[in-house]
Amino acid sequence: MVVLTKIKKRLYQDSLKLMRVSAEIKEMPGIEQAFAFMATEINKKTRMQESLMGNDVLAAGSDDLVLLVEADNEASGQEALEQFEKKISSSTASLQKDNSGNYSEALPTTFEQGKAYIDANLAVISVPGPYAAVQAMTALSQNMNVLLFSDNVSIEEEITIKDFAAKKGLIVMGPDCGTAIINGVPLCFANVVKRGKIGVIGASGTGMQELTVLLDSAGCGIAHAIGTGGRDLSKEVAGRTALSALKLLEQDPNTEIIAIISKPPAQSVADKVIEAVKAIGKPAVLAFLGATTNKIADNIYIAGTIEEAAAKITAIHKGNNPEETTVLYERKPIDNILVEASKLITSQKTIKGLYTGGTLASEAKHILVGLNADVIDLGDDEYTRGALHPMIDPTKRGQFVMQAFSDDTIGVVLCDVVIGYGSHPDPAFELAKDIKAAREKYGLHKIVIASVTGTENDPQVKSVQIKKLEDAGIFVFSSNQYAAEVAKSLSESIA
Amino acid sequence: MTNNLLKQKPKIINAGLEIFAKELQGNNVEAVNLDWRPPGGGKMDINIKLKEVLTRKDIIDAANKKALEKVLSAQPVWTDVGLAKDVIPGFTDNTIAHAGPPVTWEKMCGPMQGSVIGALIYEGKAKNEQEARKVAPTIDFVPCHHLNAVGPMTGVFSANMPTLVVVNEENGNVAYSPFNFEGKGKPFSFGAFGEDTQENLRYLHDIMLPTLKKMFNARGEGIDLKIIIAQALHMGDDCHNRLIAATGQLWKTMVPELAKAGTPHEILTRLAYTMYFNNWYFLNLSMAASKATMDAARDIENSTLVTAMARNGTEVGIQVSGMGNKWFTAKAPKVRGKYFPGFTDDDANPDMGDSAITETAGIGAFAMAAALPMTQLVGGSVQDAIGFTRDMRKITLGESRNFTIPTLNFVGAPTGIDVIKVIETGLEPIINTGIAHKVAGHGIVGAGLVNMPIEVFEKALFEM
Numbered sequence: 001m002v003v004l005t006k007i008k009k010r011l012y013q014d015s016l017k018l019m020r021v022s023a024e025i026k027e028m029p030g031i032e033q034a035f036a037f038m039a040t041e042i043n044k045k046t047r048m049q050e051s052l053m054g055n056d057v058l059a060a061g062s063d064d065l066v067l068l069v070e071a072d073n074e075a076s077g078q079e080a081l082e083q084f085e086k087k088i089s090s091s092t093a094s095l096q097k098d099n100s101g102n103y104s105e106a107l108p109t110t111f112e113q114g115k116a117y118i119d120a121n122l123a124v125i126s127v128p129g130p131y132a133a134v135q136a137m138t139a140l141s142q143n144m145n146v147l148l149f150s151d152n153v154s155i156e157e158e159i160t161i162k163d164f165a166a167k168k169g170l171i172v173m174g175p176d177c178g179t180a181i182i183n184g185v186p187l188c189f190a191n192v193v194k195r196g197k198i199g200v201i202g203a204s205g206t207g208m209q210e211l212t213v214l215l216d217s218a219g220c221g222i223a224h225a226i227g228t229g230g231r232d233l234s235k236e237v238a239g240r241t242a243l244s245a246l247k248l249l250e251q252d253p254n255t256e257i258i259a260i261i262s263k264p265p266a267q268s269v270a271d272k273v274i275e276a277v278k279a280i281g282k283p284a285v286l287a288f289l290g291a292t293t294n295k296i297a298d299n300i301y302i303a304g305t306i307e308e309a310a311a312k313i314t315a316i317h318k319g320n321n322p323e324e325t326t327v328l329y330e331r332k333p334i335d336n337i338l339v340e341a342s343k344l345i346t347s348q349k350t351i352k353g354l355y356t357g358g359t360l361a362s363e364a365k366h367i368l369v370g371l372n373a374d375v376i377d378l379g380d381d382e383y384t385r386g387a388l389h390p391m392i393d394p395t396k397r398g399q400f401v402m403q404a405f406s407d408d409t410i411g412v413v414l415c416d417v418v419i420g421y422g423s424h425p426d427p428a429f430e431l432a433k434d435i436k437a438a439r440e441k442y443g444l445h446k447i448v449i450a451s452v453t454g455t456e457n458d459p460q461v462k463s464v465q466i467k468k469l470e471d472a473g474i475f476v477f478s479s480n481q482y483a484a485e486v487a488k489s490l491s492e493s494i495a
Numbered sequence: 496m497t498n499n500l501l502k503q504k505p506k507i508i509n510a511g512l513e514i515f516a517k518e519l520q521g522n523n524v525e526a527v528n529l530d531w532r533p534p535g536g537g538k539m540d541i542n543i544k545l546k547e548v549l550t551r552k553d554i555i556d557a558a559n560k561k562a563l564e565k566v567l568s569a570q571p572v573w574t575d576v577g578l579a580k581d582v583i584p585g586f587t588d589n590t591i592a593h594a595g596p597p598v599t600w601e602k603m604c605g606p607m608q609g610s611v612i613g614a615l616i617y618e619g620k621a622k623n624e625q626e627a628r629k630v631a632p633t634i635d636f637v638p639c640h641h642l643n644a645v646g647p648m649t650g651v652f653s654a655n656m657p658t659l660v661v662v663n664e665e666n667g668n669v670a671y672s673p674f675n676f677e678g679k680g681k682p683f684s685f686g687a688f689g690e691d692t693q694e695n696l697r698y699l700h701d702i703m704l705p706t707l708k709k710m711f712n713a714r715g716e717g718i719d720l721k722i723i724i725a726q727a728l729h730m731g732d733d734c735h736n737r738l739i740a741a742t743g744q745l746w747k748t749m750v751p752e753l754a755k756a757g758t759p760h761e762i763l764t765r766l767a768y769t770m771y772f773n774n775w776y777f778l779n780l781s782m783a784a785s786k787a788t789m790d791a792a793r794d795i796e797n798s799t800l801v802t803a804m805a806r807n808g809t810e811v812g813i814q815v816s817g818m819g820n821k822w823f824t825a826k827a828p829k830v831r832g833k834y835f836p837g838f839t840d841d842d843a844n845p846d847m848g849d850s851a852i853t854e855t856a857g858i859g860a861f862a863m864a865a866a867l868p869m870t871q872l873v874g875g876s877v878q879d880a881i882g883f884t885r886d887m888r889k890i891t892l893g894e895s896r897n898f899t900i901p902t903l904n905f906v907g908a909p910t911g912i913d914v915i916k917v918i919e920t921g922l923e924p925i926i927n928t929g930i931a932h933k934v935a936g937h938g939i940v941g942a943g944l945v946n947m948p949i950e951v952f953e954k955a956l957f958e959m
Contacts (some may be wrong), residue, residue, distance in 0.1 A: 010719060010721065010722070010898060011896065012721065012722040012725040012726065012897055013897075013899075014729060014899065014901075014905065017899075017905055033784065063719045063721075063722045107528070107529070108508075108527065108529055108530065109529060109530045109531065109920055110529065110889070110891065110916075110919050110920060111508055111510070111529070112916075113529075113889060114508040114527050114529055115508070117527050118506055118507075118508065118525055118526075118527050119506060120506045120507055120508040120525075120527070121499055121500060121503065121505060121506055122505045122506065122507050122508075123507070123508050123509075124507055124508070124509045124510070124511070124515050124516075124519075124526075125509075125510050125511055126509075126510070126511030126512040126515060127510055127511040127531060127533070128533070130539055130542060131533045131534065131537070131542055133542075133546050134534055134542045134545050134546045134549065134615055135510055135531075137546050137549035137550065138549060138552075138919065139508070139510075139554070139558070141549055141552035145498065145500045145507065149512070149515070150511065151510065151698070157546070159548065160546070164549075164550055166555075169497065169498050170498060170500075171498060171500060182500065182505045183501065183504050183505065184504075184505065184520070185504060185505050185522065185524050186522070187505070187507075187519075188515055190689060223501075224501055240820055248498060248501050249501075251497075251501075252501045254501075259786065285730060346639075368835065370903035420516075421518050421522070422515070422518065447850075
């Protein structure tokens with residue numbers, strides 16, 4: 001048996017608290033007795049066994065705290081003294097854990113307070129743009145990665161935030177990043193896709209959604225999808241997030257194939273990204289939308305469309321030759337739609353694209369370029385000011401559908417339906433309802449073409465959405481590119 | 496540090512659209528939604544500045560950690576008494592100390608001018624109010640804080656007034672405060688200067704000062720103030736506006752020492768009655784202890800910890816550790832008060848006194864959850880009192896290891912106000928205070944609550 005003591009000079013503690021902590025220490029293995037007490041004369045003379053009283057305890061004053069243990073051996077005694085100190089110097093309760101309910105903290109208001117509730121490694125920020133940069137900085141200083149959904153963040157702010165993140169070994173997805181999937185968890189606007197070995201980096205939200213759902217439907221799973229924000233690959237921001245994301249995917253054992261999706265980046269940035277991808281050595285497909293298909297190294301390809309990227313990745317995944325693969329879905333004859341087209345009156349030569357997803361809209365624009373087509377991105381600032389994004393609230397598209405049906409120069413209406421987390425709970429129902437109402441009101445024949453960006457596991461369920469669209473006489477295709485190409489064929493036949 | 500983003504299922508804090516947090520929670524992801532409000536009340540210039548400051552957050556955090564440790568480890572001990580001119584370096588015969596940031600005679604509020612008049616009469620520099628008003632412009636007015644001192648309400652004291660000496664034995668710095676002026680007559684510290692008040696000042700000088708001096712000489716060591724404050728917090732004091740338990744504990748400590756020092760029976764009797772009637776005696780010691788504590792945390796480069804909050808009845812201000820002795824000031828606000836019979840809001844002087852040094856050090860209104868008997872002052876319910884302490888946890892850097900709060904399961908009092916946290920949350924530090932009559936010489940009219948305005952924190956932010 002050994003008796004060990006420690007004197008904490010001038011540390012007043014309430015005696016009942018000391019008794020409670022003492023009882024806890026006494027339960028430790030190898031501990032016979034444990035006492036913590038203020039070294040008042042009364043405590044020393046009348047509250048303790050004389051055998052335990054060393055000279056140091058005798059010398060301690062009434063303001064001093066004594067920790068004393070009697071242990072089987074020196075080691076367990078020292079261990080107990082350490083625990084003693086810890087328990088006494090740390091506060092005994094955290095407010096939020098108080099189970100009486102009365103005294104618990106109100107909801108946390110800052111990231112720092114939030115960290116007391118949960119050891120978070122990611123902050124999702126969707127506060128108004130002018131405040132977004134400050135929130136991102138606070139989250140980063142709390143050692144959290146950031147998904148910055150907010151837009152209206154200046155390019156200077158974006159660079160400051162990203163440089164600060166790099167200094168801290170963290171990553172900023174965004175600003176204006178609407179989509180990410182981290183370890184199977186869909187964030188903001190994202191779909192429930194199979195887990196797998198493809199690591200995606202995307203500068204566009206719906207582009208990344210379309211790519212991940214196409215891969216999912218081809219049986220290829222996603223390791224992670226990391227958003228960068230639309231400006232990341234610009235000359236100014238210089239791929240700061242994309243390059244950090246590549247590092248993360250390089251070290252990620254689950255990622256075996258890398259996919260990048262973006263508008264064609266500034267040349268200097270494209271070079272850097274390609275260099276980084278080559279250095280990693282994992283097979284990769286860079287979907288630079290609108291760029292020319294190219295093989296730039298062994299197992300590294302540039303694809304011009306989302307579907308082509310999905311096809312090439314699938315080929316790599318399945319051990320086929322990606323070079324020859326450009327589409328995921330074989331294009332079938334559209335005789336049934338051509339029959340419908342023959343019912344249009346001669347003035348109906350225009351294709352109207354009414355899109356909720358930005359990248360999907362620009363993909364359609366690209367395919368229909370030079371034709372009599374007008375594609376509108378209803379998620380553009382011009383239409384969202386003071387309103388919710390059309391992927392959340394499709395009311396705005398309803399109005400445009402009505403307008404399109406009243407217009408006898410329009411023959412074909414092309415739409416996207418984006419489902420998954422974040423999106424409207426039943427966008428197909430809304431679109432079908434709008435189309436039916438417009439048809440009833442104007443009676444004029446129109447062809448409506450759409451695709452559904454989503455999976456069977458999304459809360460809205462892809463097949464259920466498709467059925468609702470088809471029941472409303474809408475022609476549904478397996479990818480946005482496919483749908484836009486059909487519109488293109490029609491345009492040629494009705495011109 | 497390697498980034499763990501891809502290595503685990505994400506744990507998320509959401510700020511902004513609540514739907515994102517709800518969907519995550521529905522998807523069995525650990526997610527907390529913040530009750531987010533724009534920092535700085537949404538003002539853009541503040542957000543821009545805050546963002547710039549946050550790029551240095553690592554350096555600031557390290558500095559604040561150091562500053563906080565200075566505060567938490569302080570050991571204030573009452574070691575001595577003496578005349579202001581003898582114990583306080585730089586205190587001359589022509590000095591009059593006052594509360595709060597610097598202020599000129601012309602700009603002083605009524606009660607502070609009243610105390611100055613009282614001090615000039617006490618020092619023999621004037622016979623009456625009229626003469627005193629003539630002499631006043633020739634006096635060197637110095638904020639107590641510039642002399643390492645603090646004084647309640649007007650904070651006024653002069654060269655020949657008895658002074659408490661409190662040493663921070665951990666850090667070696669010294670703080671001062673005049674004796675508590677409650678007693679016969681209206682209190683001097685609330686601007687009273689009449690003959691009753693003068694008689695009390697003379698009693699403190701002639702009787703109490705030499706008696707206490709003898710007591711310290713005989714005892715040979717000081718009186719630990721930290722332990723008295725810690726005990727008093729467990730007995731319902733906040734150690735700013737309620738000091739009954741602390742005064743009792745102090746007196747309990749002093750009686751045997753006074754007896755041992757051979758204090759004559761009639762003097763001991765007189766002192767005993769002073770203590771019996773004055774429930775606020777400990778205030779000046781609580782303040783000096785807080786001052787000795789906070790001064791240890793001064794001048795730590797890059798620290799955003801507030802080292803002083805003080806008010807002179809005209810202006811209020813703060814000082815910040817990393818920003819030297821600069822004051823960041825605003826117009827003194829009105830106190831939300833409870834008034835003695837016959838007085839109203841109209842009689843009240845705006846906020847005044849150095850006593851907010853207690854809140855700066857984590858006690859006073861910050862420890863309101865410990866002072867449940869004060870509940871009536873702060874809105875009526877025990878939950879209100881607890882709410883104050885809970886809120887102040889959101890703007891402070893840490894918790895006291897010594898001052899604990901029974902109603903909150905003995906968590907430490909929220910300690911060390913951080914300018915950045917005040918800006919981020921928009922929560923203004925709360926202060927318990929007495930209220931002086933706005934006219935010189937009329938004394939005390941009530942007590943209440945007041946906040947240090949956000950404006951002073953914004954001004955400090957802009958100079959970071």
